Amino acid sequence: MVNRPGTNLLGAPGDVRLPPVIRTLVPIAAFFTGLQVFAMTTPPFIMPSMADIGVRYFSIWSSDPGAIISTFIRIIVGLGSAFVVGVSSGVAMGMSSVIRGYGETFVKFLTGIPGLSWVLIAVLWFGNVELRIVFVLFMVLFPWYSLSTMDAVRGIPRDYTDMVKSFRFTRREYTQKLIVPYILPDIVSVSKSNIGYAARIVVVAELVGATSGIGRELLVAQGRFNIVDIFAWTFVLVTVMLSLQAVLLIVERTQLDWRETEA
Amino acid sequence: MGLSISVSDVTKTFQTDTGQVTAIEEFDFTIESGEIITMVGPTGCGKSTILNIVLGVLSPSTGKVVVGGRRPYEDFHSFRGEIAAVFQEDRLLSWRTATENAQLGLEALDTTSSYRTDQVAKWFDMLGLTGYEQARPQELSGGMRQRVGLARAFVIDPEVLLLDEAFGHLDEVTATELREDFLELVRGGHARTTTLFITHDINEALLVGDRVLVSRSPGRLVDSIDVPPSLQDEPELHQQYRERILSQLR
Numbered sequence: 001m002v003n004r005p006g007t008n009l010l011g012a013p014g015d016v017r018l019p020p021v022i023r024t025l026v027p028i029a030a031f032f033t034g035l036q037v038f039a040m041t042t043p044p045f046i047m048p049s050m051a052d053i054g055v056r057y058f059s060i061w062s063s064d065p066g067a068i069i070s071t072f073i074r075i076i077v078g079l080g081s082a083f084v085v086g087v088s089s090g091v092a093m094g095m096s097s098v099i100r101g102y103g104e105t106f107v108k109f110l111t112g113i114p115g116l117s118w119v120l121i122a123v124l125w126f127g128n129v130e131l132r133i134v135f136v137l138f139m140v141l142f143p144w145y146s147l148s149t150m151d152a153v154r155g156i157p158r159d160y161t162d163m164v165k166s167f168r169f170t171r172r173e174y175t176q177k178l179i180v181p182y183i184l185p186d187i188v189s190v191s192k193s194n195i196g197y198a199a200r201i202v203v204v205a206e207l208v209g210a211t212s213g214i215g216r217e218l219l220v221a222q223g224r225f226n227i228v229d230i231f232a233w234t235f236v237l238v239t240v241m242l243s244l245q246a247v248l249l250i251v252e253r254t255q256l257d258w259r260e261t262e263a
Numbered sequence: 264m265g266l267s268i269s270v271s272d273v274t275k276t277f278q279t280d281t282g283q284v285t286a287i288e289e290f291d292f293t294i295e296s297g298e299i300i301t302m303v304g305p306t307g308c309g310k311s312t313i314l315n316i317v318l319g320v321l322s323p324s325t326g327k328v329v330v331g332g333r334r335p336y337e338d339f340h341s342f343r344g345e346i347a348a349v350f351q352e353d354r355l356l357s358w359r360t361a362t363e364n365a366q367l368g369l370e371a372l373d374t375t376s377s378y379r380t381d382q383v384a385k386w387f388d389m390l391g392l393t394g395y396e397q398a399r400p401q402e403l404s405g406g407m408r409q410r411v412g413l414a415r416a417f418v419i420d421p422e423v424l425l426l427d428e429a430f431g432h433l434d435e436v437t438a439t440e441l442r443e444d445f446l447e448l449v450r451g452g453h454a455r456t457t458t459l460f461i462t463h464d465i466n467e468a469l470l471v472g473d474r475v476l477v478s479r480s481p482g483r484l485v486d487s488i489d490v491p492p493s494l495q496d497e498p499e500l501h502q503q504y505r506e507r508i509l510s511q512l513r
């Protein structure tokens with residue numbers, strides 16, 4: 001990389017930058033290199049080699065797909081239900097000061113309850129494991145959808161609302177033509193965060209009483225002091241999370257391509 | 264031909280953190296069907312407020328506004344397809360192309376996709392927008408964006424057209440071009456509607472309007488001046504009218 005004095009490292013004229021794919025992989029490669037260096041200086045029961053983890057990681061996909069599928073489905077159902085209820089309630093609160101008056105503080109209150117508390121509550125409330133896990137995901141994720149959506153709706157400029165209103169659309173048309181497209185970038189943004197939260201929360205929920213899933217596999221690995229499996233399953237979870245992020249990326253590229261032409 | 268507009272003794276006050284603010288006080292005027300009326304005054308004299316009241320997105324605090332026998336705020340939805348506005352900021356939706364922005368008003372009416380496309384194409388042709396149909400607002404200049412805003416208003420063939428300093432933020436050359444195109448459309452028979460044109464520019468007011476309403480701060484209508492058709496060809500007479508308006512605003 002060429003860095004002329006006084007110029008910004010990011011994108012200044014004359015800088016020679018690596019292609020985007022390489023720039024994405026460099027920090028990840030550095031991370032794994034760091035782990036490998038650490039592995040070379042510690043006993044394998046503390047930090048196994050990347051080769052051992054890699055072999056186990058790839059074998060999991062063919063030998064234990066059921067656990068991956070279980071976790072994936074739970075994330076989808078939990079995220080999906082949180083999305084539907086969260087966005088709906090957020091739009092309602094954004095459009096109505098009355099509804100907002102009743103709902104906003106309560107939703108904010110819910111954001112203060114830790115995911116672990118919901119896990120413990122759910123264990124006592126629900127006998128059904130799947131319901132328990134989806135409940136936990138829902139309670140952790142829906143407030144963020146709700147509040148982000150509410151803020152996005154309230155952030156629609158008065159200029160836009162008056163202009164669209166002046167054409168005398170029905171409430172449904174108004175929501176469809178102005179609110180939904182305007183808030184879509186914010187919903188995609190909060191979804192990116194929520195996918196990460198979902199991946200972390202589902203594992204905690206699965207630790208307690210689940211008989212399948214990545215969380216359960218991590219618990220079993222921990223019980224056997226199998227650190228290779230702990231790392232491998234963790235990276236499998238990260239892969240699941242990244243695959244969901246990739247779906248969002250497709251949504252962004254197809255539905256939000258107009259943002260690329262904005263100054 | 265256009266709906267008539269009757270504004271009777273309209274006052275609008277707003278509640279703010281520091282107390283009550285009166286934006287306009289006892290506005291009283293009538294615009295006959297098909298008339299083009301300009302309203303001129305300095306910033307803060309209530310011009311945009313009265314426009315929004317006639318548009319129906321604001322209600323008067325006291326007084327009455329009647330457009331074609333109905334009240335724009337109370338009978339809001341009955342005016343679907345009848346009132347259109349062009350604002351100072353184009354207010355184009357970023358995620359829509361120029362064509363999609365222009366046809367927004369037609370989507371509120373019972374129209375087919377092909378009708379909307381044809382109508383937009385017709386107005387784009389008249390407004391010099393051919394070739395920009397698929398452009399996003401971000402890709403257009405200020406003048407082109409305002410042309411799309413004009414197309415969006417004209418395309419629904421409104422009975423009432425409201426313009427709020429529509430050319431005010433453009434450079435002199437662009438504003439002059441757009442004003443000439445606009446006058447060609449409204450006076451040339453392509454779109455004769457009842458028009459209320461808000462401006463802070465006295466010359467623009469005298470050029471565009473059949474009659475000029477003069478508003479001064481704080482939100483009072485102080486004069487109504489009929490504009491002779493030959494005014495633009497008589498510089499001395501034009502100067503007299505200009506001085507008359509200026510004297511009302513001082």
